[in-house]
Each structure stands twice: as structure tokens, then as C-alpha cells.
Amino acid sequence: ENVKKINDEVADLNRASLNRHGVLCVNLMGSPGCGKTTLLEDTLKKLSGAMTVGVLTGDLATTRDARRLAHYTDQVAQINTGRACHLEANQIRKGFDLLDLAALDLLIIENVGNLICPVSWDLGQHARVGMFSVTEGDDKPAKHPYIVLASDLVLLNKVDLLPYVTFDSDRFYADLRSIRDDLEVIQTSAISGEGLDKWVSWIRSLRDI
Amino acid sequence: ENVKKINDEVADLNRASLNRHGVLCVNLMGSPGCGKTTLLEDTLKKLSGAMTVGVLTGDLATTRDARRLAHYTDQVAQINTGRACHLEANQIRKGFDLLDLAALDLLIIENVGNLICPVSWDLGQHARVGMFSVTEGDDKPAKHPYIVLASDLVLLNKVDLLPYVTFDSDRFYADLRSIRDDLEVIQTSAISGEGLDKWVSWIRSLRDI
Ligand SMILES: Nc1nc2c(ncn2[C@@H]2O[C@H](COP(=O)(O)OP(=O)(O)OP(=O)(O)O)[C@@H](O)[C@H]2O)c(=O)[nH]1
Numbered sequence: 001e002n003v004k005k006i007n008d009e010v011a012d013l014n015r016a017s018l019n020r021h022g023v024l025c026v027n028l029m030g031s032p033g034c035g036k037t038t039l040l041e042d043t044l045k046k047l048s049g050a051m052t053v054g055v056l057t058g059d060l061a062t063t064r065d066a067r068r069l070a071h072y073t074d075q076v077a078q079i080n081t082g083r084a085c086h087l088e089a090n091q092i093r094k095g096f097d098l099l100d101l102a103a104l105d106l107l108i109i110e111n112v113g114n115l116i117c118p119v120s121w122d123l124g125q126h127a128r129v130g131m132f133s134v135t136e137g138d139d140k141p142a143k144h145p146y147i148v149l150a151s152d153l154v155l156l157n158k159v160d161l162l163p164y165v166t167f168d169s170d171r172f173y174a175d176l177r178s179i180r181d182d183l184e185v186i187q188t189s190a191i192s193g194e195g196l197d198k199w200v201s202w203i204r205s206l207r208d209i
Numbered sequence: 210e211n212v213k214k215i216n217d218e219v220a221d222l223n224r225a226s227l228n229r230h231g232v233l234c235v236n237l238m239g240s241p242g243c244g245k246t247t248l249l250e251d252t253l254k255k256l257s258g259a260m261t262v263g264v265l266t267g268d269l270a271t272t273r274d275a276r277r278l279a280h281y282t283d284q285v286a287q288i289n290t291g292r293a294c295h296l297e298a299n300q301i302r303k304g305f306d307l308l309d310l311a312a313l314d315l316l317i318i319e320n321v322g323n324l325i326c327p328v329s330w331d332l333g334q335h336a337r338v339g340m341f342s343v344t345e346g347d348d349k350p351a352k353h354p355y356i357v358l359a360s361d362l363v364l365l366n367k368v369d370l371l372p373y374v375t376f377d378s379d380r381f382y383a384d385l386r387s388i389r390d391d392l393e394v395i396q397t398s399a400i401s402g403e404g405l406d407k408w409v410s411w412i413r414s415l416r417d418i
């Protein structure tokens with residue numbers, strides 16, 4: 001697929017630009033409404049003063065996520081994909097022009113809300129994070145093995161809602177482990193703050209690599 | 210796009226087969242874990258004795274949804290798409306061979322959990338239903354105008370969880386109405402049964418057309 005090949009070449013260029021400027025880049029993927037933007041709001045607040053963080057956020061339409069995140073960083077830009085279910089490397093490359101890479105320590109890309117399409121598009125990131133939420137049900141890893149295989153970390157969000165939903169944690173973890181026995185999982189609540197310190201530590205340890 | 214053109218031709222053949230056998234076909238779309246299968250479990254129970262209902266359910270992997278639904282109908286088959294984020298008409302056509310169309314009154318297709326990709330693939334259905342859930346947040350219609358534009362009905366599921374989540378109903382409806390002022394919305398809870406009667410009435414009225 002020629003389009004993929006070109007994408008991957010641009011992704012490599014992106015990675016080179018990020019490396020040149022010493023910017024760690026994380027590609028955050030997850031279902032629509034699993035809590036990506038809310039967690040990023042918390043993350044930006046937590047890292048304020050410690051790291052200079054930028055965000056590129058992708059959606060088919062609207063600038064709502066960028067406007068939410070703009071309260072916490074001025075290095076944020078919205079990418080609208082039109083009809084496309086995933087961000088692509090060329091969009092990220094153009095997004096770099098809207099940011100000051102030289103000033104950044106960390107760039108987080110919030111991908112389009114989708115468990116499938118973003119997995120196969122390299123954006124030039126250093127790490128991929130797959131987010132699930134307890135409200136989606138415990139069978140999502142089993143049904144979406146490719147995002148599990150591609151992820152360097154899994155976040156299980158909205159754990160504050162566990163008392164109110166049927167979510168079989170054992171099953172979730174068993175299914176996940178049968179696909180990737182080595183994959184780290186951090187339980188988070190973007191509302192209560194649970195897991196936020198662990199998530200931020202993971203980012204900081206990645207930066208030290 | 211030649212693949213799309215062929216798909217649409219097969220979709221028309223599917224529709225013709227369904228019409229020949231007097232089967233109403235609904236294409237149910239929504240995010241991963243928004244509650245499609247749970248609502249279908251309720252729907253099959255509700256319609257038991259009144260209508261003969263079949264289901265074709267699509268996922269990248271697993272037969273979990275088909276196995277769940279098999280408790281309520283023996284006319285159910287799982288389609289695994291591999292890596293594809295949407296069902297296609299040829300898969301539905303092959304699915305017909307696994308069912309007895311002549312015996313069916315209603316065929317529901319549970320599409321792959323995804324708010325974007327399924328929208329542009331005609332499967333041969335008579336109606337498209339777009340499902341959102343309150344746990345995804347109130348901004349999903351605004352962010353996903355194409356599923357709103359394509360839907361004949363929208364279901365807003367998991368309303369039993371409204372006391373526990375931040376969901377601005379006014380905003381959800383305002384955004385929806387600005388895209389489609391004519392679109393019917395039924396609030397449902399696949400857990401409490403709220404809205405189930407309305408949903409089943411909608412199906413039955415479609416059948417009478
Ligand atoms: N209870 C609870 N609600 C959460 C949590 N995280 C996010 N939410 C809610 O979930 C809804 C969606 O949150 P977002 O952060 O916008 O989700 P998203 O993944 O960025 O959504 P998209 O970018 O549209 O795919 C909002 O109503 C949030 O308040 C959480 O940890 N717990």
C-alpha cells in the first residue's frame with residue numbers, strides 16, 4: 001500500500017525532528033469518550049512547571065478538545081481529519097509548524113476516538129498508549145487485539161465508576177495477558193485522580209530513556 | 210473508489226434478497242461498548258413470539274457477541290472482519306447463507322464498534338440506527354456529524370448511569386438538532402429497560418411501512 005509507505009517515511013521524518021529537539025512523543029489512542037482529553041487536562045496540570053508539554057489533538061470535526069486543553073498549555077493545536085478515522089503522519093508534520101518544538105519536553109498526540117484505525121498509522125511517536133474505560137465492558141482487549149499488541153502501555157480509565165457498572169476485572173486482565181503478558185496497565189480515574197501519579201511517572205521514566 | 214462501487218452493488222442485491230423474503234433489516238452502529246449487544250439481548254427477549262428475529266454481528270475478533278445472542282435466537286451468526294473497522298456488503302451477503310431469510314421478519318446487523326467507518330458502507334439495510342451512550346460524553350454528535358446525518362434513529366443508551374456521570378443533555382440535543390433537526394432520539398437503558406418499548410415500537414412501525 002503506497003499510501004502507508006509514504007506515511008511511514010513521513011513518520012520517520014517526524015521522529016527525527018522530535019529527536020533533534022529532544023521532545024518525547026506519545027500517541028494516545030482509545031474509544032470515543034474513554035477519557036483521553038480529561039486525562040490530558042489532569043496530566044498538563046500535574047506536569048505544569050516540571051515539563052513543557054504540547055498537544056496535537058485529532059477529531060473529525062470541532063475544536064472542542066484543543067480549546068479545553070488550551071486552558072493548560074498554549075502549545076496545543078487541533079487537527080480535523082474530515083472523514084478519516086485516524087491521524088496520519090503528514091498531519092502531525094504540519095502540526096509541528098503550529099508548535100514550538102524547540103521549547104517542548106513532551107508532545108502528546110490525542111488520536112481520533114477509535115480503537116481500530118489509529119493502530120496501523122505510525123505518526124512518528126516514541127510510544128503508543130492504548131486507553132480503555134470500564135464503562136465499555138471488560139471484553140474490549142479480546143475484541144481489539146491489535147491495539148493491545150501495538151501499545152507500550154494500557155490505561156484503564158474511569159475506575160471511579162466501578163461500583164456502578166458490571167466490569168469483570170479478572171476477565172479484562174486475563175484477556176489482556178493472553179495477548180501481551182508483558183504489557184503494563186495503569187488504572188486511572190481522570191475524575192478522582194487515581195493512577196495519575198503512576199501515569200506521570202511512566203511518562204517521566206520514558207523521558208529518561 | 211471502485212471497492213465502494215462494488216460494495217454498493219452488492220448492498221443493492223442484499224436489499225433485493227431481503228425484500229423478496231419480506232425481511233426488515235436494521236444496521237445498528239455505535240462506539241465500542243455503547244451497549245449494542247445488551248440492547249439486542251433485551252430486544253430479542255421482547256420480540257420473542259411476536260417476530261422471528263435474526264442477527265448478524267460484526268467484530269474484528271471473537272464470537273462473544275454471537276454467543277451471547279444465541280441464547281435468544283438460533284438465527285445468529287458472527288462475522289469477523291480481521292483488521293477492518295466496518296462490515297461490508299459482501300460479508301452480509303455471505304451471512305445470509307448462515308441464516309434462513311425466508312423464516313425471518315427482522316434482521317438486525319450489529320456493526321463493528323466504531324462511530325466512523327461503518328457510516329459509509331451500505332450493507333443493504335432498510336434503516337440505520339446510531340447509538341451513543343451517556344458515558345461517552347455529550348459532545349459525540351458534534352464530533353461525529355456523519356453518523357448523525359446517516360441515521361434514521363438515534364439511541365442514547367445507559368441513561369440509568371446519568372446520576373453518576375457529567376452529561377449535559379441540553380448540549381447533546383442542541384448539537385444533534387443543529388445537524389439534523391428531524392432526527393428521532395430514544396433514550397434507553399439496556400439494564401433498566403427504559404426506552405425498550407419505544408425502540409421496539411419504532412422497529413414495528415418500520416416493518417409496517
Ligand atoms: N466518571 C468518570 N468520567 C470520566 C473520566 N474520564 C473522563 N470522563 C468523562 O467521560 C466523558 C468523555 O471524556 P473525554 O475526556 O472528552 O473523552 P475523550 O476520550 O477525549 O473523547 P474523544 O476525544 O471525543 O474521543 C466526559 O463526560 C468526561 O467527564 C473518569 O475517569 N471518570
Ligand SMILES: Nc1nc2c(ncn2[C@@H]2O[C@H](COP(=O)(O)OP(=O)(O)OP(=O)(O)O)[C@@H](O)[C@H]2O)c(=O)[nH]1
Pocket residue numbers: 135136137138143164165166167239240241242243244245246247248274321322323366367368369370397398399400401
Ligand atoms: N449501566 C448500563 N450498562 C450498560 C447498558 N448497556 C450496556 N451496558 C454495559 O456496557 C458494557 C458493554 O455492553 P455491550 O452490549 O457488550 O456493548 P456493545 O456496544 O455491544 O460493544 P461492542 O460490540 O464490543 O462494540 C457491558 O458491561 C454492559 O453490561 C446500559 O444501558 N446501562
Ligand SMILES: [Mg+2]
Pocket residue numbers: 036037038065110
Ligand atoms: Mg478527546
Ligand SMILES: [Mg+2]
Pocket residue numbers: 245246247274319
Ligand atoms: Mg456488541
